[in-house]
Amino acid sequence: MSRPTDDMGTRSDASRAIAFSDAVFAIIITLLVLDLRVPDVPPGHLLSGLLEQWPGYVAYLASYAYVAVVWLNHKGSFNRVKESDRGLHWANLFVLFSTALLPFPTALVSHALQEHDQRDQRVAVAFYALIGALLCASWLAFFHYLARRKDLLKEEVSERHFPTERLRALVGVILYVAAGLIGYLVAPLAGLVIFVVLPVFYAVTSAGLYQVPLTHRRARRPPPSGR
Known part of the structure; x- marks a missing residue:
């Protein structure tokens, strides 16, 4: 049940x-490219130097796509919000905080893959998974708050939307933890595969898991008058 805010001034x-x-997301997505550098190679070896940096390109692409998906999900969520209060601001800041961490594990994974040390690769993949799980946990808190504060939402928003979205965030927490364990205990590349698949899942479901079926919306319309 929704409850009124005690202090409407908040x-x-x-x-x-x-x-x-949006400003924070723009800064984060810009910081990601700073890990791409001109290779330090002797004259005549530029091509091979560029090719050897392929892990950096893959890490940049994966994290860029992830931040883009986070932005799409953020936009979709706030399209359903009519007002913000102090609690929602803190939940939103938690999402931004965890998203802003992405450039660091991205650089770690890129560096570890280029150094070809499997122990470092395992640690880097596990650390990336930890940040990914934290990001999904921040969305879980965000969705949980909005599920309990229906007075902040627009009237046309379904009561099932944000409660259902909590499941979507929880799936991410579980899968990132699994990716970290697999990458650390089994094979780093296996964990990286999950890192690539998860943003695709969140991109496909960026509008939300729950949508009112078209047939249900049509059923609400009054029947046409007879002749």
């Missing part, structure tokens, strides 16, 4: 939270 239009978040 509420604000959601547009300010959206604008601030």
